[in-house]
Amino acid sequence: xxxxxxxxxxxxxxxxxxxxxxxxxxxxxxxxxxxxxxxxxxxxxxxxxxxxxxxxxxxxxxxxxxxxxxxxxxxxxxxxxxxxxxxxxxxxxxxxxxxxxxxxxxxxxxxxxxxxxxxxxxxxxxxxxxxxxxxxxxxxxxxxxxxxxxxxxxxxxxxxxxxxxxxxxxxxxxxxxxxxxxxxxxxxxxxxxxxxxxxxxxxxxxxxxxxxxxxxxxxxxxxxxxxxxxxxxxxxxxxxxxxxxxxxxxxxxxxxxxxxxxxxxxxxxxxxxxxxxxxxxxxxxxxxxxxxxxxxxxxxxxxxxxxxxxxxxxxxxxxxxxxxxxxxxxxxxxxxxxxxxxxxxxxxxxxxxxxxxxxxxxxxxxxxxxxxxxxxxxxxxxx
Numbered sequence: 001x002x003x004x005x006x007x008x009x010x011x012x013x014x015x016x017x018x019x020x021x022x023x024x025x026x027x028x029x030x031x032x033x034x035x036x037x038x039x040x041x042x043x044x045x046x047x048x049x050x051x052x053x054x055x056x057x058x059x060x061x062x063x064x065x066x067x068x069x070x071x072x073x074x075x076x077x078x079x080x081x082x083x084x085x086x087x088x089x090x091x092x093x094x095x096x097x098x099x100x101x102x103x104x105x106x107x108x109x110x111x112x113x114x115x116x117x118x119x120x121x122x123x124x125x126x127x128x129x130x131x132x133x134x135x136x137x138x139x140x141x142x143x144x145x146x147x148x149x150x151x152x153x154x155x156x157x158x159x160x161x162x163x164x165x166x167x168x169x170x171x172x173x174x175x176x177x178x179x180x181x182x183x184x185x186x187x188x189x190x191x192x193x194x195x196x197x198x199x200x201x202x203x204x205x206x207x208x209x210x211x212x213x214x215x216x217x218x219x220x221x222x223x224x225x226x227x228x229x230x231x232x233x234x235x236x237x238x239x240x241x242x243x244x245x246x247x248x249x250x251x252x253x254x255x256x257x258x259x260x261x262x263x264x265x266x267x268x269x270x271x272x273x274x275x276x277x278x279x280x281x282x283x284x285x286x287x288x289x290x291x292x293x294x295x296x297x298x299x300x301x302x303x304x305x306x307x308x309x310x311x312x313x314x315x316x317x318x319x320x321x322x323x324x325x326x327x328x329x330x331x332x333x334x335x336x337x338x339x340x341x342x343x344x345x346x347x348x349x350x351x352x353x354x355x356x357x358x359x360x361x362x363x364x365x366x367x368x369x370x371x372x373x374x375x376x377x378x379x380x381x382x383x
Contacts, residue, residue, distance in 0.1 A: 003034075003037050004036050004097040004098065004383055005036065005039060005094065005095060006098045007039045007040075007089070007096035007099050008039070008102065009085070009099065009107040010042055010103075011042070011044060011103060012024065012025055012127075016055045016057055016062050017062050024187060025040075025102055028186075031369075031372035031375075032372060032379070035372075036376075036379060037059070038059065039061075044065075045066075048066070052066050063081070065080075065084070074141060075138075075141050075144060081110060083117070085114060086114055086117045097383050099114055099122035100379075101124055104124055105130070105134035106134070108148055109144065109145070109148050111123075122152055122382075123155070123382055124148060124154075124155045124156070125158075126157045127158065128159050128161070128292075128315075131162065132292065135169065146174040149171060149174040149176050150175060153180075153382035154180055155171075157181065158185055159185070159295055159317075159318075161314050161315060161318050184371055185295065185365060186297060195304065196353075197281035197307060198281075199350045202282075203235055205226075205286070205287045205342065205345070206240075206283040207219065207239075207240055208302075210242050210243065216290055216291050218288070218289050218290050219240065221289070222289070223238065223261060225339045226264065228339050229339060234346075237266075238264070238266075238287075239268050240252070240268065243270035252267060277301075280301075280307045281305055281307060284308075284349050285345040285349070286298065286307050286310070287309070287342065288309070288310065288311065288316070289311065289338055289341070290311075290315060291312070292312065293316055296316045296317055300366050306357070308352035308356065309328075310328050310330060310338075311327070311328075312331070313331050313332070326356045327352055328344050328345055329341075
């Protein structure tokens with residue numbers, strides 16, 4: 001039996017133009033290799049029409065397409081891009097049996113358009129924060145978005161909170177049945193197998209991110225929260241792991257200085273995955289109460305090392321462990337909530353670590369093979 005051809009449309013894929021893009025979808029495509037021929041259309045928007053380009057590496061076509069900033073004429077330019085992709089498929093002899101869009105308000109919209117042009121079914125994926133922002137902003141596109149949802153063979157959500165957000169706003173108005181909606185998290189770089197870690201006798205916390213997005217990761221409030229806690233007594237520390245531009249590094253150093261925190265807040269620089277795995281068990285918790293974002297694999301990776309986490313309410317990792325969350329969920333815009341959350345992580349460190357040890361079954365949903373298997377089942381059922 002010949003493996004079916006699946007065309008992925010994705011704006012977050014490492015390609016010839018943007019090799020440092022997150023490898024999340026690339027890992028999924030690699031895992032699906034035994035089940036399908038995976039063709040990738042990797043798209044990136046440019047603000048200058050003279051910067052448009054198309055390049056191919058194997059079965060990955062990178063397309064830089066023009067569209068104005070701030071989502072001006074959002075669907076008009078996506079319609080143009082869909083036609084360009086359809087022409088590329090015809091020219092290159094690519095005949096997909098299924099289309100898979102990895103962000104609803106952009107890539108899944110394109111797949112809906114391609115489906116009409118090529119008579120090919122599609123699966124619509126959701127990427128949380130970006131989809132929520134575009135959906136809120138594009139009021140006049142919601143009729144089209146309802147059609148995208150209504151006509152998809154299946155809808156895949158990476159996080160519980162994004163599914164809950166879109167239920168009343170999109171799924172119910174589009175008459176999408178619950179059985180067509182699937183919660184499948186992003187794929188990690190390795191099989192997730194939680195290991196036990198003993199609670200350290202410290203009040204040390206770690207956060208891990210690209211420093212260029214330190215505002216999104218709410219590091220400013222974390223620094224202020226540590227300052228508040230130290231003023232009340234105790235030896236509270238925060239280590240920040242990650243690389244970034246000179247500008248971001250300078251901004252963070254200035255922020256640390258403004259809070260008189262050089263003695264207890266450290267910038268540790270970039271670390272390898274193996275180095276981070278060795279570091280994590282030394283900390284009370286991995287804390288990242290980000291502004292709303294799509295997922296955050298670092299939460300999974302911390303839990304896999306037996307380390308409790310702090311995440312933001314209605315974002316990131318919220319909703320995955322109902323009733324027994326292995327850490328704390330806080331309001332990202334509340335300094336008091338973050339302070340209280342850090343204190344709770346310190347006071348209940350042993351309890352949270354025991355909870356992680358008891359959540360082995362729940363971790364199967366994050367296992368690489370489980371995620372690939374669920375996607376493969378969806379692909380075959382959709383064709």
